[in-house]
Amino acid sequence: MLARHPLSSPEFASFYSLLHHGVHEPSYSGGGEGLWRISYSCHGGVSGAGELEQQDAGGAAAARGDDDERRARRQASNRESARRARARRRGQLDELSSRVAELRAANAQLAVRLNHVAAARARLARESARLREEARDLRERLDAAEAKAAAKGKEEVAGDEEAGTPTD
Numbered sequence: 001m002l003a004r005h006p007l008s009s010p011e012f013a014s015f016y017s018l019l020h021h022g023v024h025e026p027s028y029s030g031g032g033e034g035l036w037r038i039s040y041s042c043h044g045g046v047s048g049a050g051e052l053e054q055q056d057a058g059g060a061a062a063a064r065g066d067d068d069e070r071r072a073r074r075q076a077s078n079r080e081s082a083r084r085a086r087a088r089r090r091g092q093l094d095e096l097s098s099r100v101a102e103l104r105a106a107n108a109q110l111a112v113r114l115n116h117v118a119a120a121r122a123r124l125a126r127e128s129a130r131l132r133e134e135a136r137d138l139r140e141r142l143d144a145a146e147a148k149a150a151a152k153g154k155e156e157v158a159g160d161e162e163a164g165t166p167t168d
């Protein structure tokens with residue numbers, strides 16, 4: 001049976017023998033990294049288990065070396081990934097900080113413009129109130145002048161009628 005497993009052949013044999021408490025002794029022949037042929041025999045016993053342990057001792061040291069190398073590569077990869085993540089976050093933070101500065105500057109400019117517009121509005125409101133008051137005063141004066149003229153005109157008409165002078 002041809003199989004692919006993440007454990008190396010010696011690791012798998014050790015795992016299998018521990019799993020089955022020495023009942024079956026696997027023997028294996030390599031076929032490349034992670035590929036191996038496994039055959040099982042039911043001839044378990046003390047001598048078979050001892051041979052397996054001796055083979056495992058040499059294979060375990062090599063496996064530990066491979067594991068240490070893989071662990072070191074994984075740690076280096078993790079460190080590099082963390083460094084890139086920190087750099088990315090730093091870049092995002094710098095970008096956001098510059099955006100905050102831009103928005104604060106724009107906000108300050110808008111506040112200045114708002115103050116100018118509010119001052120102009122207040123000035124125009126005062127001017128409008130003054131002009132409305134002046135227009136009211138002028139209307140009152142006009143109404144008074146018209147009333148005076150109308151009263152004078154009635155007096156003249158009444159005086160002419162008394163004098164008997166015909167009016168055109």
